[in-house]
Amino acid sequence: MIVSDDLFIPMRKDNLNSEAIVRPQLTFWQGAWQRLKGNKLALMGLVIIIVLGVMATIGPMISGHEYSKQSIIMKNKAPSGTYWFGTDDFGRDVFTRVWYGARISLFVGFMAALIDFFIGVLYGGIAGYMGGRVDNIMMRFVDILYGLPYLLVVILLMVVMGPGLGTIIIALSATGWIGMARTVRGQVLQMKNSEYVLAAKTMGAKPFYIIRKHLLPNTIGIIIVYVTLSVPSAIFGEAFLSFLGLGVQAPMASWGVMANDGLSTILSGHWWRLFFPAFFISLTMLAFNVLGDGLRDAFDPKARR
Amino acid sequence: MLSFVFRRFISMIVTLWLIITVTFFLMHAVPGSPFEKEGKALNETVAQNLNAYYNLDKPLFVQYGLYLQKLVQFDLGPSTANSADTVNKMIARGFPVSFQLGLIAVLFAIISGVGLGVIAALRHNRLIDYAAMIIAVLGISIPSFVVAPLLIKYLAVEWKLLPTATWGSWQHVVMPALALAFGPIAIIARLTRTNMLEVLTQEYIETAKAKGLKPATIVIKHALRNAILPVVTLLGALIANVLTGSFVIEKIFAIPGMGKYFVAGIINRDYSVIMGTTVFYSALLIFLMFVVDVLYGIIDPRIKLHRKESEG
Numbered sequence: 077m078i079v080s081d082d083l084f085i086p087m088r089k090d091n092l093n094s095e096a097i098v099r100p101q102l103t104f105w106q107g108a109w110q111r112l113k114g115n116k117l118a119l120m121g122l123v124i125i126i127v128l129g130v131m132a133t134i135g136p137m138i139s140g141h142e143y144s145k146q147s148i149i150m151k152n153k154a155p156s157g158t159y160w161f162g163t164d165d166f167g168r169d170v171f172t173r174v175w176y177g178a179r180i181s182l183f184v185g186f187m188a189a190l191i192d193f194f195i196g197v198l199y200g201g202i203a204g205y206m207g208g209r210v211d212n213i214m215m216r217f218v219d220i221l222y223g224l225p226y227l228l229v230v231i232l233l234m235v236v237m238g239p240g241l242g243t244i245i246i247a248l249s250a251t252g253w254i255g256m257a258r259t260v261r262g263q264v265l266q267m268k269n270s271e272y273v274l275a276a277k278t279m280g281a282k283p284f285y286i287i288r289k290h291l292l293p294n295t296i297g298i299i300i301v302y303v304t305l306s307v308p309s310a311i312f313g314e315a316f317l318s319f320l321g322l323g324v325q326a327p328m329a330s331w332g333v334m335a336n337d338g339l340s341t342i343l344s345g346h347w348w349r350l351f352f353p354a355f356f357i358s359l360t361m362l363a364f365n366v367l368g369d370g371l372r373d374a375f376d377p378k379a380r381r
Numbered sequence: 382m383l384s385f386v387f388r389r390f391i392s393m394i395v396t397l398w399l400i401i402t403v404t405f406f407l408m409h410a411v412p413g414s415p416f417e418k419e420g421k422a423l424n425e426t427v428a429q430n431l432n433a434y435y436n437l438d439k440p441l442f443v444q445y446g447l448y449l450q451k452l453v454q455f456d457l458g459p460s461t462a463n464s465a466d467t468v469n470k471m472i473a474r475g476f477p478v479s480f481q482l483g484l485i486a487v488l489f490a491i492i493s494g495v496g497l498g499v500i501a502a503l504r505h506n507r508l509i510d511y512a513a514m515i516i517a518v519l520g521i522s523i524p525s526f527v528v529a530p531l532l533i534k535y536l537a538v539e540w541k542l543l544p545t546a547t548w549g550s551w552q553h554v555v556m557p558a559l560a561l562a563f564g565p566i567a568i569i570a571r572l573t574r575t576n577m578l579e580v581l582t583q584e585y586i587e588t589a590k591a592k593g594l595k596p597a598t599i600v601i602k603h604a605l606r607n608a609i610l611p612v613v614t615l616l617g618a619l620i621a622n623v624l625t626g627s628f629v630i631e632k633i634f635a636i637p638g639m640g641k642y643f644v645a646g647i648i649n650r651d652y653s654v655i656m657g658t659t660v661f662y663s664a665l666l667i668f669l670m671f672v673v674d675v676l677y678g679i680i681d682p683r684i685k686l687h688r689k690e691s692e693g
Contacts, residue, residue: 220396220399224400224621224663224666225621225624225625225662225663225666226621227625227628228625228658228659228662228663229659231647231655231659232404232407232408232655232659233407235408235411235647235650235655236407236408236410236411308522312524315524315526316524316526316629319526319629319632320628320629320632320644320647321644321647321648322647335526335527336526339530339633342530342533342534342538350530354527354530357524357527358522358523358524358527359522361521361522361523361524362518362519362522362523365518365521365522366518
């Protein structure tokens with residue numbers, strides 16, 4: 077075999093660039109947003125939520141009617157140019173009341189979700205990170221609460237504390253954080269034992285640094301999904317309580333209160349009094365649910381099916 | 382197995398005791414007497430007699446002891462709003478109705494939810510899959526108290542197929558059970574579909590196909606048995622959902638079940654009824670969870686009946 081010199085020509089320089097990353101690097105958030113953008117249904121949910129939020133803010137002002145103003149001659153009027161969604165049995169404008177109710181329902185939903193978030197993440201995070209006996213005791217307590225019919229507990233708390241907006245939020249969050257705590261704890265427990273956390277520990281990273289830089293970013297996706305899904309469940313909880321007469325008190329109105337008031341209209345034919353609040357409850361629940369599902373796919377592309 | 386059942390039983394009793402204790406002290410933390418109604422002060426002697434009858438004149442811990450003592454004998458005490466009635470009697474009257482309704486709703490939810498999920502998984506990404514998933518999303522989004530009036534409006538008022546409300550014949554059960562099962566159907570269908578899709582890609586299904594087994598046998602005997610496990614896990618929460626959901630449904634359909642007494646108890650601030658119902662339903666639910674846990678081991682012999690650490 078002849079070994080000629082031309083076998084020993086140095087490699088061309090430009091081949092050295094093959095390791096370079098040419099496509100733009102995406103951060104965690106950019107990647108998630110890009111996947112979410114591709115999901116039409118989830119985007120629709122997001123748009124609906126934004127529209128509902130805007131209408132809850134300006135809706136009660138644009139109709140020119142007061143939410144609590146009663147008028148006997150104007151009672152049970154069908155939707156028309158002056159009363160866009162008709163009037164109820166006290167002659168109050170349903171359009172104004174629907175958006176006023178949206179404020180209350182959305183406020184309850186967001187506040188309860190926010191409180192669930194703080195308590196759940198803190199509790200689950202501590203239990204998962206500490207592990208061992210602390211985890212065992214903390215989770216035994218959660219298991220007990222988890223086994224209870226949560227609406228019964230909420231009703232019990234409402235009876236004790238008396239009806240009102242604040243007590244609804246407290247009662248709903250008193251049971252709502254449990255699911256969040258379980259999710260966060262499971263995630264933290266799983267990640268705590270992974271190689272990269274071990275590597276960080278080996279290099280002398282402090283616990284707070286590990287939580288902030290490694291555990292939190294890897295849990296945040298699940299947390300956001302959970303928060304998104306706990307808003308509709310709080311709204312549902314509030315509507316449920318209103319149905320049992322434990323909701324906000326008149327003249328305040330939430331969607332649940334209005335739907336409850338409108339029940340009798342199945343027979344009388346004043347359909348608008350039931351239809352509009354019921355429709356907007358369902359629309360809100362739908363929007364949050366599809367957004368939550370979309371976010372789950374966006375944050376965890378592997379789990380997508 | 383036996384030691385698991387025993388340990389699980391002990392934790393069941395402890396949980397129940399905790400619930401009873403918390404409920405008792407919560408109800409007694411409510412300010413004022415249960416006999417004062419809208420500022421109407423009671424006659425001094427009447428109030429004293431009432432307090433003595435309901436043991437309210439004794440120290441709190443003595444009351445607690447007496448309550449526990451009666452509970453052990455399955456006595457939930459008299460109603461505070463109507464001294465002629467007891468909580469036990471109310472449960473005896475109301476619970477069979479609620480139980481019947483709940484049972485039918487749960488069975489209906491399981492059968493149609495699992496069925497829908499399996500069909501959707503077998504026809505993955507076809508029209509019927511999309512249709513099933515649309516039903517599932519709607520089921521999760523539309524609350525039962527919206528479904529119920531719609532059913533009444535169309536099935537009863539417009540088309541006159543079914544009686545509008547109350548209780549009695551089998552026709553009365555259809556609409557409330559449907560309204561109650563609507564949400565759970567959606568949840569079960571979604572869960573079954575996801576699990577079926579996963580199980581169907583596994584190798585042992587290929588093996589079963591290669592052996593020439595009938596498709597129906599593969600789906601029912603091989604795939605479904607594995608895919609249905611998470612649904613069993615969900616059963617406890619599902620039953621709780623149906624039990625409490627039934628309060629509202631019973632109110633809408635004017636059904637004389639537990640929900641009626643409970644809602645009346647809330648309105649009349651009848652503390653012993655609220656307390657009794659909470660304790661009774663919690664006990665029932667904890668017992669059912671216990672049964673589900675034991676069942677789980679029978680359906681899936683691989684499960685080690687210890688505390689499942691991995692399950693977040």
